[in-house]
Amino acid sequence: MRPRFSAAALAASLALTLAACSSDDSTESPSASASASEAAPTEAPTEAPEVVESDEGMPTLGEGDDDNPVLEFPDGDAPSGLQISVIEEGKGEEITPDSLVVADYVGQVWGNDEPFDSSFVNGSPLQIPLSQLVTGWGYTLSGHHVGGKYIISLPADYGYGPTGGNDSAGIGADDTIAFYVEIEDGWSSASTGEADAKVVTPAEDLPVAIEGEPGEPVTSVSVNEGESEPKELGATVIAEGTGDKVPGDGSTVFINYAATSWDGELSENSWTGEPEELAGAQPVVIGSGTVFDELKDVPVGSRVLLIIPESDGGEENVSSPAMAAVVDVLGFGEAAS
Structure with a gap:
């Protein structure tokens, strides 16, 4: 080598x-790296999976007691695959799998009212390449644009399943996790x-x-x-x-x-x-x-x-x-x- x-x-x-x-630098936000986005190399699927773009069966955006964004979940099961709900499409640079993004986010285990992590609360937006996050982030956000606001649902295979969950964040190995994401800025290899x-x-x-x-x-x-x-x-x-x-x-x-x-x-x-x-x-x-x-x-x-x-x-x-x-x-x- x-x-x-x-x-x-x-x-x-x-x-x-x-x-x-x-x-x-990827650890600049301790909370983010510990829960929302830490992604050491895993054995998640390597071929790009299908991503459904639809509001159907997805969480909606609400406010917590502190007026910060939270997700409100519908009755029923989580989507079986990757899904994204576009709250507002961005008009900036297109996001690619190798993009570095600056983003605010709130993350919750599917069906749980309490976030396991929120940059809106801790004041530390992500500033990190998508390749360093759990794989579902890159798959769902690729093709969308800086300035956008999205809700993404990541089944365990594209979240923390490959690493056996994340005990410190209360995420089990089989849990679907969902995020509300606001992409503030981003840059790619181009x-x-x-x-x-x-x-x-x-x-x-x-x-x-x-x-x-x-x-x-x-x-x-x-x-x-x-x-x-x-x-x-x-x-x-x-x-x-x-x-x-x-x-x-x-x-x-x-x-x-x-x-x-x-x-x-x-x-x-x-x-x-x-x-x-x-x-x-x-x-x-x-x-x-x-x-x-x-x-x-x-x-x-x-x-x-x-x-x-x-x-x-x-x-x-x-x-x-x-x-x-x-x-x-x-x-x-x-x-x-």
Whole structure:
């Protein structure tokens, strides 16, 4: 197996990493990761199942004693398969299986009045790739759009059945679970910065060659022949977007990126899915000691080049090569108060 410089290697050496921090970020909302959305790899069905789009037999939206959304269940059994009820279709970007979504939600075991989890209560919306959630989320929401409001019903095979339930959330291995979901934002492997972002560093002034103009996915990045390896971390804005500036410590930034080691032996690309588990936009947290801290104060919509020096290993004695990464800043979420 070819070595990669994503998660463990760089985090353990420089605490500078291109993808490890995104795996850490998925736990930013403790409640969400513990119940609504935690999805370690399971043996759920791998072929895309049929999803019924219908209000028939589905819960309706109500309000709890605290005025937060809750689901009210009809008499009768839960749907036997995956089902989605469209409360309001979104008009934003189409959701795909590799999308990263920002969403508020409430989750309940079918027939139970009390939620097992609610971001409306805990104030922590999901900020996570659909691939890291129980599989029913991706199947039911794919093809719908950012800005939409949906009720989804997930039978056990597409919820917590493959992991034997979730005791801490009161979910049994055979339970159907249902969610009311408001998709606030989302990005996929096709998402990029602004096509008309102002170029501030011309291509000829960069130490790398980039396949893909601003506003297009980067299909490859390579270090120009004769370029010396960097001795210190650096960030260069290639094209400056017009969005809000990325705030400081604790904020979550949503990015797509393409990276290469200086010698060209190693590469990663969230646009092309290299490797497959990194396909699609990724969340990274500012102030967590990674190279992505360099994105602070960069406007959303920008394209940035990160230059990372070689490390001979830190306390974990893991070395990492010199690297270059082209990053598109897609959006951000404010730090939790």
